[in-house]
Each structure stands twice: as C-alpha cells, then as structure tokens.
Amino acid sequence: MLRGNKVGLRARHEDDIPILRAELYDDVVNASRAEGRPWRPITPGSKDSRLVVDDKEQGHVPFSVVELEGGTLVGTATLWGIDNHNRFAHIGLGLLPSSRGKGYGTDVVGVLCHYGFIVRGLQRLQIETLADNAAMLRSAERNGFVREGVLRSSAWVMGEFLDEVLLGLLVQDWKPDSRG
Numbered sequence: 001m002l003r004g005n006k007v008g009l010r011a012r013h014e015d016d017i018p019i020l021r022a023e024l025y026d027d028v029v030n031a032s033r034a035e036g037r038p039w040r041p042i043t044p045g046s047k048d049s050r051l052v053v054d055d056k057e058q059g060h061v062p063f064s065v066v067e068l069e070g071g072t073l074v075g076t077a078t079l080w081g082i083d084n085h086n087r088f089a090h091i092g093l094g095l096l097p098s099s100r101g102k103g104y105g106t107d108v109v110g111v112l113c114h115y116g117f118i119v120r121g122l123q124r125l126q127i128e129t130l131a132d133n134a135a136m137l138r139s140a141e142r143n144g145f146v147r148e149g150v151l152r153s154s155a156w157v158m159g160e161f162l163d164e165v166l167l168g169l170l171v172q173d174w175k176p177d178s179r180g
Contacts, residue, residue: 001066001110002115002119003068004068004107004111005068005110005117006067006068006104007065007066007067007068007074007104007111008063008066008071008111009063009098009108009111010063011059011076012064013064014086016064019073019096020073020075021044022149023096023097023098024043024075024076024094026143026173027097030094030097032157033105033130033157033158034092034094041110041169043153058082059080059083059139060081061115063078064077065077065093065104069173070141070166074104075093075094075095075104077091077093078091079091082120082122084115085125087121087124088122088123088126089116089120089122089126090126090127091112092115092126093109093136095107096100100135101135104110106139107140108139109139109143110143111144113126113143113169113174114176122151123171124168124169125145125168126167126169127145127166127167127168128166128168129166129167130163130164130165131163131164132162133167141167143169143174144174145168145169146168148167150165151164
C-alpha cells in the first residue's frame with residue numbers, strides 16, 4: 001500500500017466494486033462529470049471495465065483509496081494514459097460522497113505524484129478537470145500543479161459543453177512536503 005497523511009492507495013479488492021459502482025458510477029450526474037464518455041447503466045455482476053482491474057494493462061493503474069485509520073474504502077485513484085517513452089501520465093480520482101470535503105483529495109493527489117515520480121520514474125503528470133471542479137483544482141494546486149490552459153467547451157456533460165482546465169506538474173517542480 002502507498003501511504004499518504006490520511007489515506008492509503010491499495011490494490012482493488014473484489015468487494016470494493018459494488019460500493020464504488022453504487023456510490024460513484026450509478027450516480028448519473030457524478031459519473032457524467034467524471035468521465036469523458038456517456039454514462040450507461042452496467043448490469044450488476046458484469047465485468048465493468050472502469051472498476052475491474054486488468055493486470056495485463058500496463059498503461060492504466062487503478063487503486064482503491066482507503067482511510068489509514070480503519071481501512072474504510074473512500075474512493076478510487078488512477079494513473080492512466082501512461083507513456084513510458086515520453087515519461088508522462090494523467091492522474092484522476094473519485095471520492096465517495098461521504099468522503100468529500102475532508103482533505104482526502106489533496107492527499108490522494110500527493111500519493112499519486114509519489115507513485116508517478118518516485119515509483120514509476122515519470123517526468124510529467126497531468127490533470128484535466130472541469131473548470132467548475134473547485135475541489136480538484138484545489139487538490140492539484142496544493143500539490144504544485146500549474147494551470148497550463150483551458151480547453152474551451154471540451155466536455156459534453158448533461159446537455160451542455162463545459163470548459164476543462166489542464167494542469168501539469170514536472171518532477172523537478174514537485175515538492176513532496178508541499179501538500180497542505
């Protein structure tokens with residue numbers, strides 16, 4: 001397990017999947033805002049590609065996020081789009097509704113930075129998030145991410161186009177103790 005100040009990132013367990021599906025992905029609005037594809041219902045018990053881990057897939061590393069105290073599941077975290085030649089990847093996370101507003105997002109971003117930069121040896125990490133996602137913007141910037149641009153009307157979400165903010169962090173600009 002990778003440990004932060006408040007949360008740990010661990011392998012996805014089979015019993016995490018029904019909780020994540022019910023609390024994150026069956027919520028049409030949340031799922032539509034979090035993913036770059038249309039929401040669709042997933043049959044219970046089916047192999048949902050968003051949640052089931054394929055250990056052969058090298059470009060996508062999903063984690064389950066748990067509280068360090070007690071081990072309660074609080075969400076998901078992912079290093080995705082890993083490009084080993086150019087040494088960069090994207091990061092993303094989703095917290096269960098009951099776990100939002102507790103500082104977990106900032107901690108998750110910090111642990112993903114540690115994983116990307118230290119464990120994987122990457123040069124750059126990138127985040128794309130909706131421009132109105134204040135929590136993700138705060139979590140990214142507290143970890144040293146810099147706003148590099150706005151992708152105007154780039155996300156179709158619940159009947160309207162929304163802007164996305166592109167944030168980047170280079171390994172030489174990362175300060176592991178800068179989280180707060």
